[in-house]
Amino acid sequence: MAPERSERTLGSRQLAGMLPDPAERRPAYRHLARAISELVLDGRVALHVRLPAERELAAALGTSRATVTAVYDLLRESGYAHSRQGSGTWTALPPGSAPSGVARALVPPDTAIDLARAAPGLPEEMLRDALDRVAPRLAAHAHSPGYHPYGLPELRAAVAERFTRRGLATVPEQVLITSGAQHALTLVLGLLAAPGDRVLVESPSYPNALEAVRRARLRPVSVPVADNGWDTEVVESTLRQVVPRLAYLVPDFHNPTGCLMPEEARARILHAAVRSGTWVVADETLTELALDVPAPAPFAAHAPHGGASGVVTIGSMSKSHWGGLRIGWLRAPSHLVTELAAQRIATDLGGSVLDQLLALDLLPRDAELLPDRLDRLRTRRAALADALTTHLPGWTWRLPPGGLSLWADLGEPVSSALAERAVEYGVRIEGGACFAADPGVLEQRLRVPYTLPPETLREAVHRMATALTDGLPLASATRRPHWVA
Structure with missing residues (x-):
């Protein structure tokens, strides 16, 4: 049937x-x-x-x-x-088939080098030690029902304190704990926008966020993010002329370009959003991965007086700690947090208590854990840049001040075709088109993460260079992402 x-x-x-x-x-x-x-x-x-x-x-x-x-x-x-x-x-979908994203997620690891996901792992000993510490606290929760639609109160307080310490006064009632930043974004889209509403998005941008906008049947209106960042006047004029319901921005070490939005631009964009009545969703998932500059203050801290009430800030531990720890959060006006929690109950009664306890244990230890992680990323970024210079001298890029990837310009529109061929050489990577808000563009670009060990990155670049030079010339192609993070 x-x-x-x-x-x-x-x-x-x-x-x-x-x-x-x-x-x-x-x-x-x-x-x-x-x-x-x-x-x-x-x-x-x-x-x-x-x-x-x-x-x-x-x-x-x-x-x-x-x-x-x-x-x-x-x-x-x-x-x-x-x-x-x-x-x-x-x-329709044939019996026994699964969408590529789901199928790729279920495929066991093989010999391919995975550059499709810009996501660091968590040291085993760190996770073991944290599990040992939280086990008694988890047992203490066993007598309760275990449902916390707002999140554990102590974790909400810890996240609120982090915002306050970074320069944005926050109370626990303004925080909702979610199952990752993607979950937070989906909740916000479902509450604040209706099918057909316009949403300002960046191009390029995070593919899963763009997909969430499309699946919510919203109309994306794109503004460009170039190698040198945002054109503030373009963003302001788009807000003024289009009057979108929402604006989704990644101001801190933007995914995939790695750009950091200047403070002046933040204030101007927020002022324009207040005038147009547009909710701003600021994705700060990569904020802590500051490699060459101090970590920025929260985006909402730059809002004009009273303007922060129109900003929803989302974040998670996926990029700073581990994607397997499904912990994210959003900061918003307390009345909106209440409405979002009510909406969440329809599909998700609350996140894992164990994951939240692990987050509560790991977050206060950032001062001892994060410096080592950032040092490793700097080493891997340097190794990737050196390998690209050696094996693919025709490519160009800017070294980002933070984040997890380089946004390379290949010099010709072949990134999807290269991604298709690279699989045969043992490398999984996604072409620039999957980061585009509009179809048929960014074929000249490639996101190359530096989350893997230096020797693995060097081998991956060598394989991609071989894929480019072996066989017939690459032809332009379009290809959708299978599984991108």
């Missing part, structure tokens, strides 16, 4: 913009059907949405209706679509 059909329809121009030229390969219908099935697997095209009418898609692609009819027939045969006569054709 076919799943329940959605009323959503994928526009012909929208779908055509994600597909290759039908004239590129023959037979065109097989080439197009494969491309659509990959878009469904990668999540770029959602499940159970209606595909464009055959005549409309044919016109958008500049091909014959017979070709599109053959495409849809093949999609139905392979399980990627189902139809009812007179009602249309909807996307």
Whole structure:
């Protein structure tokens, strides 16, 4: 029995913009059907949405209706679509298949070097010691129901104290503990925006945040982040002219460029957001990874008088500690925290008590743990830069003052094609297009994390250089991310 059909329809121009030229390969219908099935697997095209009418898609692609009819027939045969006569054709997933992001997450580790995820690991001894320390405290919680939709009170207080120490006075009632920063963003999007609302986003930006915006059926409006950072006037004019409901920004060691937003720009953008009535969501997940400069003050601390009430700050321990520790938080006006906690209960009654106790143990130890982590990142950043200079001298980049990755310019639009070929050489990496808010751009860019050991980074760069020089020249291609962090 076919799943329940959605009323959503994928526009012909929208779908055509994600597909290759039908004239590129023959037979065109097989080439197009494969491309659509990959878009469904990668999540770029959602499940159970209606595909464009055959005549409309044919016109958008500049091909014959017979070709599109053959495409849809093949999609139905392979399980990627189902139809009812007179009602249309909807996307589907074949039995036994899983979306690529889920499938990649479930694949056991192999010999490939993973550069798709900019996420550091946690030293084993650190985790063991922390578990030993929190075990008695966990046992003390065993008599309680264990549900804490706001988060453990003591962890909320600890996060509030961190904000206060960094220059933004905060009380525990302004903090909600979440299962990571992505969870926090999803909650905020669900409460503060409705389908069809405009959301200002950066381009490039964090792919999972962009995907959350799309899945919430919001309309992203992009502003560029160049090698030298943000054009403040462009951001201000976009806020003034578009009047978006939300603005999602990564001001601290921006993912993927590594840029740090200047203090003057922060104040100007916040002032413009207050005037336009736009909520600002500041993602500070990478704030603590300051390698060459002091760690910045909270973004909301730069708001004009009373302006901080329109800022939601999200953060987590995924980048500073470990992604497996699913602890994040958001800081917002207390009344909004209450509404977000009420919304959370519908899908998540509360986070893991064990994870929260581990966070409560590790956060106060940052003074002894973080310096060593930052030193390792500096060493790895230097090793990656040296390897790129040696093996790929045609690439250019700016050394970021913090964060976890370099944003390289390849000199030609081949990053997705390189990512596709690099898998054959034992390297997983994602091209610049998956960080783009708009389709078909940033193909000249590549995010290269420096979270792995120096010798591993050198080997990864050597393999990518070999992939570039071996075989036929790379052709431009588009490819959606499988699993990016």
